Amino acid sequence: MSTVQDHWQKPPFIENKLLRYGLYIVVFGYLSVTLVTLPVNWQRVAEGMERASRIFGGAFPPSFERSGLLIDGFLESMKIAILASVGGILLSVPLAFMAAKNISAKPIYLLGRGLIIIARSFHPVIVAIIFVKAVGFGPLAGVLTLIVYSIGFVAKLLAEKIEEIDFGQVEAMKSAGAPFLSTIAYAVFPQVMPRLVGLSIYQLDSNLRASAVVGIVGAGGIGATLANAFGRYDYDFALAITMVIVGVILISEAFSGVIRKRIS
Amino acid sequence: MLEITHLIKSYGDAAPVLKDLRLKVEGEQVVSVIGSSGAGKSTLLRCINRLVEPTSGSIVLNGTEFTTLGKRELRTARRRIGMVFQSFNLVDRLTVMENVQSGRLGYISTWAALTRNYPKDDIRRAFELMERVGIAQYANKRTDELSGGERQRVGVVRALMQRPEILLADEPTASLDPKTSEQIMGLLRDLASELNLPVIINIHNVGEAKEYSDRIVGMRYGKIIFDDLPAALGTEEMDAIYSGTPADERPSMGAAA
Numbered sequence A: 001m002s003t004v005q006d007h008w009q010k011p012p013f014i015e016n017k018l019l020r021y022g023l024y025i026v027v028f029g030y031l032s033v034t035l036v037t038l039p040v041n042w043q044r045v046a047e048g049m050e051r052a053s054r055i056f057g058g059a060f061p062p063s064f065e066r067s068g069l070l071i072d073g074f075l076e077s078m079k080i081a082i083l084a085s086v087g088g089i090l091l092s093v094p095l096a097f098m099a100a101k102n103i104s105a106k107p108i109y110l111l112g113r114g115l116i117i118i119a120r121s122f123h124p125v126i127v128a129i130i131f132v133k134a135v136g137f138g139p140l141a142g143v144l145t146l147i148v149y150s151i152g153f154v155a156k157l158l159a160e161k162i163e164e165i166d167f168g169q170v171e172a173m174k175s176a177g178a179p180f181l182s183t184i185a186y187a188v189f190p191q192v193m194p195r196l197v198g199l200s201i202y203q204l205d206s207n208l209r210a211s212a213v214v215g216i217v218g219a220g221g222i223g224a225t226l227a228n229a230f231g232r233y234d235y236d237f238a239l240a241i242t243m244v245i246v247g248v249i250l251i252s253e254a255f256s257g258v259i260r261k262r263i264s
Numbered sequence B: 001m002l003e004i005t006h007l008i009k010s011y012g013d014a015a016p017v018l019k020d021l022r023l024k025v026e027g028e029q030v031v032s033v034i035g036s037s038g039a040g041k042s043t044l045l046r047c048i049n050r051l052v053e054p055t056s057g058s059i060v061l062n063g064t065e066f067t068t069l070g071k072r073e074l075r076t077a078r079r080r081i082g083m084v085f086q087s088f089n090l091v092d093r094l095t096v097m098e099n100v101q102s103g104r105l106g107y108i109s110t111w112a113a114l115t116r117n118y119p120k121d122d123i124r125r126a127f128e129l130m131e132r133v134g135i136a137q138y139a140n141k142r143t144d145e146l147s148g149g150e151r152q153r154v155g156v157v158r159a160l161m162q163r164p165e166i167l168l169a170d171e172p173t174a175s176l177d178p179k180t181s182e183q184i185m186g187l188l189r190d191l192a193s194e195l196n197l198p199v200i201i202n203i204h205n206v207g208e209a210k211e212y213s214d215r216i217v218g219m220r221y222g223k224i225i226f227d228d229l230p231a232a233l234g235t236e237e238m239d240a241i242y243s244g245t246p247a248d249e250r251p252s253m254g255a256a257a
Helices: A016-036 A042-058 A068-098 A108-123 A124-135 A139-163 A167-175 A180-216 A222-231 A235-263 B041-048 B069-078 B096-104 B110-114 B120-133 B148-161 B179-195 B206-211 B235-242 B246-256
Strands: B002-009 B018-025 B030-034 B056-061 B080-086 B166-171 B199-202 B215-220 B223-228
Touching: A042 A235, A068 A108, A068 A139, A068 A180, A068 B002, A108 A139, A124 A180, A139 A180, A139 B018, A139 B223, A167 A180, A167 A235, A167 B056, A167 B080, A180 A222, A180 A235, A180 B096, A222 A235, B002 B041, B018 B041, B018 B223, B030 B179, B030 B206, B041 B166, B041 B199, B041 B246, B056 B166, B080 B148, B096 B120, B096 B148, B120 B148, B148 B179, B179 B199, B179 B206, B179 B215, B215 B235
Parallel strands: B030 B199, B030 B215, B080 B166, B166 B199
Antiparallel strands: B002 B018, B002 B056, B215 B223
16 A cells, blocks of 8 residues: 655745755845944934933923914925826826837837836935925925826826736727727726726825925925924924824825725 | 638748638628637637738728728728627726717717717617617616626627628627527627628537528638538538647648648
């Protein structure tokens, strides 16, 4: 009687033993070296702890005395976020179609992809610094920054969704002799519409958050108010602003979550 | 009348999928094309409206040579060929009416299409045809709410909206249950005679092919090896159409080439 094997092990992810253990050793070795050589000035850290406790001490209790400023800052952030979302999405849609391999000819595809890659390659704060230099302090720089940011996200993900569509519907329109734009409008757009709405809502939410960050480098909105508060050692006001930012973002995230769930 | 001569389709250097085909369809004939998977039935159908580009040969529909048409001419010429698909290829998120009207996209402006401003004639024709196939009550429903048979009826009406000179059906019943499948086949046959429209159907179900068509074309690895009345299709012919594997064909191809 032959005995049936009762032992089985999942094959290792990397078959070659030398390669597998070599990789472990290299990763572990690099991490250790990095940790050892990272310049950390412990004395400065200790001082900083003291300073941090002073900041937090000064921040309590949060001060809502100048709530007028806070509200103005927030309204500006909202305006920046909404304008940037609308502008970004309007630009993202054609760009996404350009950057979809199954829709566009090769040169247009490469151009579309290239533009998206450029929009994605810099963090909004860096883009904001550039725009602040270019158009001056204030909300316009913020709007432009977040338009670029929105394009990088919405156009990229929308293009990917367009590439995943059921092409049979496009074939059906083609075989009826439909012109290009009608085909896009009937066979492609309905398939990506829910995704576009979801992305747009997410992006609005995300822009609101990012507008606070880019404000710190001078692109207007609540971020600017926050940066000013820090600059003037008004830690109690800064805490109040931070709390409101967290609150608003919680609300907007819950709200966008509900809407996205509804449409999908 | 559709006349195909010397049609060859090959992908790259591989053996051709269609090998010098010759086929003539006229009148209100329902022609069923049978053959095992990979015999080239679907490629043949798609070559006719150039969803697949033929490598060489000639395809003439009522005097128009299709294989040499430029991009723009091809687009307008495609309006003359209706096509019905196995997976329906309806736009799920649009209403039945929008799907039906999408058969007219080749005729109306993009603006009219975007604004859903369809000509009155087209709307009337849509309701007539939907009434004829029994889906008029669903005009405002989204197509993904419909059953398979109903969805294929939408597909048929969409193709007929083009006022085509010929109807191509690529396995129109393969995604349907047997009963619905027969209803769709019956519908195609009846519409062919009512509208005086030739219909070419790719089909796997030989029983249905024999019952609902006027003529059967049997394909085997890129060649037409049977072309006759349904009654002439016996066991022997069936064996010839369905036996063998593509690999068996290759040595002979090599010799021929």
